[in-house]
Amino acid sequence: MAKAFPQPLRTAFRLMGKRFLPSYPFEEAYFLSYARQFREALRMPLVLLGGINRLDTVRTALAEGFEFVAMGRxxxxxxxxxxRWQKGDVTEGLCVHCNKCIPTIYRGTHxxxxxxxxRPGHQ
Ligand SMILES: Cc1cc2nc3c(=O)[nH]c(=O)nc-3n(C[C@H](O)[C@H](O)[C@H](O)COP(=O)(O)O)c2cc1C
Known part of the structure; x- marks a missing residue:
């Protein structure tokens, strides 16, 4: 991630990054077990998000009563x-969860x- 920042943020990130951004292994639908507790307790529409990369995750979420899913990366x-999924190719998304999109928010998120x-918007 440090590499993706412009200087001087890059150096600051190299020196300090690990202190405030610990590393976590990726897990599909990483909020699902917590979100289920909200689904159980609340009577309101809920959107599941966090690490959704597979169509079966979307189907599970909708079957369990989430109104929508949100997908970022x-x-x-x-x-x-x-x-692509609608057309029948239901293999999982290509995102590798590297998070290098995060620092791009300062120059057009991509x-x-x-x-x-x-990229979308390219002429
Ligand atoms: C490029 C990018 C920037 C984000 N910026 C923020 C942010 O400023 N604040 C925040 O709470 N979450 C931020 N998020 C997290 C998203 O709001 C969302 O929780 C997450 O991306 C959903 O998981 P997914 O990307 O695995 O689908 C960001 C995510 C991405 C991909």
Whole structure:
């Protein structure tokens, strides 16, 4: 992530990053077990989010009473992911959860693995 920041943030991040951003292994739908407790306790529409990368996760969430799912990094990596699933290719999204999209918020949020000419909005 440090590499993705411009200087002087890069150096600051290298020196301090690990202190305030510990590393966690990726887990599909990493909030699901917590969100289920909210689903159980609340009578209001809820949106599940966090690490949704697979169609079966979306189906599980909807079957369990979540009104919607929200997908962040998966759609930055593959903006047409939902359309791909609709067309029948239901393999999981291509996002590798590297989080290198996070520092791009300062210069037009994007996935660093998507070539510039394939990013949404490219003319
Ligand atoms: C590029 C990017 C920037 C984000 N910025 C923030 C932020 O400023 N504050 C925050 O609470 N969450 C932020 N998030 C987290 C999202 O709000 C959301 O919880 C998360 O991306 C959902 O998980 P997913 O990306 O695995 O689908 C950001 C996520 C991404 C991908």
């Amino acid at each position: 998966a759609l930055l990596r593959e903006p047409d992911l939902v359309r 996935c660093v693995l998507v070539p510039p000419d394939q």
